Amino acid sequence: MNTHTEWAVEADGLVKTFGSNRAVDGVDLRVATGTVYGVLGPNGAGKTTTISMLATLLRPDAGSARIFGHDVQREAQVVRQLIGVTGQYASVDEGLSATENLVLFSRLLGLGRREAKIKANDLLEEFGLTEAASRPLKKFSGGMRRRLDLAASLISQPPLIFLDEPTTGLDPRTRAQMWETIRRLVAGGSTVLLTTQYLDEADQLADRIAVIDRGRVVAEGTGDELKAQVGSSSLELRLGEPQLAQRALGIAERVLGVAGTTSAEAARITVPLSDPERVTDLLIELRGEGIRLEEFSVHKPSLDDVFLSITGKPTEDAETPEGAHA
Amino acid sequence: MSTTTAPRSRTHNASGGTIVPAHERTLRNRVSLGESIRHSLTMAYRGLLKIRRTPEQLFDVTLQPIIFTVMFTYIFGGAISGDVASYLPVIIPGILVQTVITTSVVTGTQLREDMDQGVFDRFRSLPIARIAPLSGALLADTVRYAIATTLTFVMGFIMGYRPHGGIWSVIGAALLVIVCAWAISWIFAFFGVIARSASSVQGISMIILFPLTFLSNAFVPVDTMPTWLQWFVNINPVSHLVTSVRDVLNTGAFTSEAFLPLIGAAVIVAIFAPLTVRAYMRRA
Numbered sequence: 038m039n040t041h042t043e044w045a046v047e048a049d050g051l052v053k054t055f056g057s058n059r060a061v062d063g064v065d066l067r068v069a070t071g072t073v074y075g076v077l078g079p080n081g082a083g084k085t086t087t088i089s090m091l092a093t094l095l096r097p098d099a100g101s102a103r104i105f106g107h108d109v110q111r112e113a114q115v116v117r118q119l120i121g122v123t124g125q126y127a128s129v130d131e132g133l134s135a136t137e138n139l140v141l142f143s144r145l146l147g148l149g150r151r152e153a154k155i156k157a158n159d160l161l162e163e164f165g166l167t168e169a170a171s172r173p174l175k176k177f178s179g180g181m182r183r184r185l186d187l188a189a190s191l192i193s194q195p196p197l198i199f200l201d202e203p204t205t206g207l208d209p210r211t212r213a214q215m216w217e218t219i220r221r222l223v224a225g226g227s228t229v230l231l232t233t234q235y236l237d238e239a240d241q242l243a244d245r246i247a248v249i250d251r252g253r254v255v256a257e258g259t260g261d262e263l264k265a266q267v268g269s270s271s272l273e274l275r276l277g278e279p280q281l282a283q284r285a286l287g288i289a290e291r292v293l294g295v296a297g298t299t300s301a302e303a304a305r306i307t308v309p310l311s312d313p314e315r316v317t318d319l320l321i322e323l324r325g326e327g328i329r330l331e332e333f334s335v336h337k338p339s340l341d342d343v344f345l346s347i348t349g350k351p352t353e354d355a356e357t358p359e360g361a362h363a
Numbered sequence: 364m365s366t367t368t369a370p371r372s373r374t375h376n377a378s379g380g381t382i383v384p385a386h387e388r389t390l391r392n393r394v395s396l397g398e399s400i401r402h403s404l405t406m407a408y409r410g411l412l413k414i415r416r417t418p419e420q421l422f423d424v425t426l427q428p429i430i431f432t433v434m435f436t437y438i439f440g441g442a443i444s445g446d447v448a449s450y451l452p453v454i455i456p457g458i459l460v461q462t463v464i465t466t467s468v469v470t471g472t473q474l475r476e477d478m479d480q481g482v483f484d485r486f487r488s489l490p491i492a493r494i495a496p497l498s499g500a501l502l503a504d505t506v507r508y509a510i511a512t513t514l515t516f517v518m519g520f521i522m523g524y525r526p527h528g529g530i531w532s533v534i535g536a537a538l539l540v541i542v543c544a545w546a547i548s549w550i551f552a553f554f555g556v557i558a559r560s561a562s563s564v565q566g567i568s569m570i571i572l573f574p575l576t577f578l579s580n581a582f583v584p585v586d587t588m589p590t591w592l593q594w595f596v597n598i599n600p601v602s603h604l605v606t607s608v609r610d611v612l613n614t615g616a617f618t619s620e621a622f623l624p625l626i627g628a629a630v631i632v633a634i635f636a637p638l639t640v641r642a643y644m645r646r647a
Contacts, residue, residue: 045385070384092488105385115390117490128481132413141412144405145491173416189485196385226382 045070045197045228046091050100053086053252060086062252063100068230068245070105070196073223075243076232083252084232085125088199091230092122104197121190121198125205128186129174135161135185136170139192146193160188164218180211187218198222200231204238216242240264248347256347266346271336272297272310272319277329279304285328292319298345309346310335399492406499414506423469424511428462432518435582443583451524456536456608457581459515460601463508463544464576468568470504471551475561478643487644494640497556501548508541528615536611539624543604546628549635556642581605600627 046068053061061083068074078084089095091102093113102109104116122128129138136157143153161167164184169177177185183203190198203219204212219242223229233239239246240260248256248263256263272289276282282299289297289308293315297308310316313335323330394402414420436447436454444450477483477500486496516533526532551568558564578592579601585593596602607621 094484094487107390112392114392114394114490117488118388118390119385120488122485122488124481124484128483128485130409130413130482131480132416133409137412141405141409142485142489144408145402145486145489145495194382196382196388226384 043070044068044103045072045105046074046102046230047106048087048091048100048102051087051090051097051102052099053083053090053095054098059252061090061097064249064252064254066247066254068228070228071223071226072244073219073229073231073242075239075246076230076249077234077236077239077246078232078249079234082249084249085201086252087249088122088201088230088232092120092199093117094122118193119195119197121193121195123183123186123190123198123200123203125201129182129189131174134171134173135166135177138174138185139189142189143192148192156192160191164188178211180207180214183207183211183215184218187215191222196226197228197230200229202232202234205234212238236263250347270310270313272308272316273305273334273336274308274323274330275305275332277331281328282306284326285323288322288326288328289319292322304331307336307345394490394492399494402491402495403498403502406495407502408499410500410503411506414503420473421507421510424466424507425514427465428458428511428514429518431462432458432515433522436522439582448523451519451522452526452609452613453584454582455515455519455524455526456612457579457605459512459536459540460543460605460608461576461581462511462515463540464547464601465572466507466511467504467544467548468551468565468572469507470501470548471553471555471558471564471568472561473504474500474552474555475558475564478556493644494636497552497639497643498636501545501552504548505541505545508544509537512537512540526612526615528612532611532615535617536608539611539621540604540608543624543628546631549632549639553635553639553642556639575599575601579605600624603627 044067046066048064048066051061051064052059064083064087066074066076066087076084076087086095090097091104091109093109093116096110105119107115107119109116129135130141133141139157139160140153143156144150148156158167158170161170164187166181166185166188169181174182174185187200187203200219204215207215216238219229219231229242231239231242243260245257245259246263247254256266272293274285274289276285282304286297286299286306286308289306293308293310293312295309295311297306299306316335320330320333432455435458436450439454440447440450444453474497483496487493516537526536528535550571551564554564554567555561558567578596579599580596581601585596585602588596603620604624604627607624610616610618611621
């Protein structure tokens with residue numbers, strides 16, 4: 038496609054400070070037009086703050102950002118004509134019905150009374166909300182709210198859509214529906230920038246992923262590139278005698294070829310696992326050394342593991358949402 | 364692909380259809396005055412929808428004029444003017460101004476509550492006039508002032524008040540009070556934007572409002588007050604508004620004095636509207 042600006046988003050050295058807290062501390066991003074870009078990070082990493090600056094909701098303290106070549110500060114109003122923002126918390130009017138919300142936003146975006154009505158009905162139908170159209174929003178489920186919120190972001194059919202944690206708190210089925218919707222958006226030519234706490238989600242949806250921690254991008258690449266850094270999964274062993282942890286770790290490193298870590302109470306060790314075949318070797322080796330196992334499990338890589346391998350320390354307050362104990 | 368530029372021309376299949384690429388769109392970095400007014404009116408429509416959904420929030424503007432008008436008239440009427448009937452031309456304009464201005468405080472508290480909602484983030488992300496979410500809310504609140512005004516006049520009428528100026532003077536006075544209250548509500552809207560919580564807005568506003576409405580000529584003749592107080596009462600803008608409303612109602616004449624409050628109102632809007640919008644834009 039012949040695009041004038043290849044980049045939907047260009048951010049250079051974005052900084053935002055709240056008091057003494059540098060929420061965003063020099064973030065650079067490049068999002069190509071027509072792609073899905075995932076920003077992955079734990080709570081408080083600066084994801085929402087970054088999006089707020091890109092969406093003209095917050096003024097950066099330093100650095101600059103352009104949306105399709107338009108500066109977010111100097112041409113804020115132009116940028117607003119090119120973006121749709123769906124927040125972490127449904128940002129529709131709680132006091133109005135679904136239809137009233139969509140009509141309101143349509144009218145604000147320049148549609149006539151009749152057009153707005155048609156638009157609202159179309160969107161409600163598309164997002165499966167027709168039956169709930171006149172119900173008070175207080176009676177909406179989390180998934181319905183997100184859908185309405187997303188519908189409201191799509192009224193002007195913006196070429197760039199920001200989705201701030203679109204599936205946090207949704208049940209698996211609703212999450213799958215949301216993923217489907219996001220894929221549909223991209224098929225229509227939109228560029229999507231989404232934030233998430235789930236590696237799995239970023240991996241499923243995003244063409245490229247930036248891992249963000251304490252306001253900085255600590256890793257960037259495709260999902261495969263990131264996972265290559267982490268190992269596809271990890272092996273977790275709980276030992277009968279914690280004092281043998283260091284020895285077990287040594288054996289694991291010898292057999293699997295990578296360094297593992299021990300947990301604080303040292304009864305548990307975690308090792309990246311690139312080749313499941315080798316687990317058998319390790320288990321035999323451990324038994325030969327007389328190291329008794331209480332429990333063993335295989336972990337799919339979580340955000341925690343990504344952080345562990347990239348930053349060398351676990352996330353401070355990361356919930357492990359996909360607690361994938363095998 | 365067609366060369367349509369305005370998003371409105373594609374009404375169907377919002378999320379599945381082809382998106383007009385950024386560089387094919389007509390984009391403007393300014394909002395015209397006409398658009399600002401249209402956005403404000405749409406926002407006012409939102410305010411009206413909310414009032415219709417939760418009519419209980421109109422309790423204060425319905426009960427206060429009824430209770431206060433009856434209470435003040437019968438308590439002070441005999442003492443101040445000799446009897447209730449001759450107090451009515453004094454108290455009705457006074458209580459009208461006091462009630463409607465007090466009502467305008469609610470604008471600030473409601474704005475604060477409203478702004479705590481996520482929807483304001485969406486408003487700020489839309490290519491609309493920055494002032495619209497605020498001016499719309501303030502505009503919708505004129506409905507509240509109209510209700511309070513109507514009820515005060517109705518109570519006055521029931522108690523026997525017959526303005527000299529006739530129905531046109533009543534309408535004129537009502538408009539004067541509503542326009543001034545709308546202007547004053549920008550002050551409380553400013554508090555609403557900068558304050559942390561709705562209750563603190565209420566607190567600050569009442570501290571300002573109480574002396575302003577009571578240290579005026581709204582309820583008692585100024586010459587009964589000590590000289591130092593008369594000085595304040597005479598410069599108090601609320602006194603001027605009350606005097607104007609009385610003149611209009613009781614003589615039926617729009618004198619130049621009647622336009623003084625309108626000039627004051629314009630000044631307040633000129634100062635507080637930009638201040639409020641700026642504070643609103645700055646807030647995260």
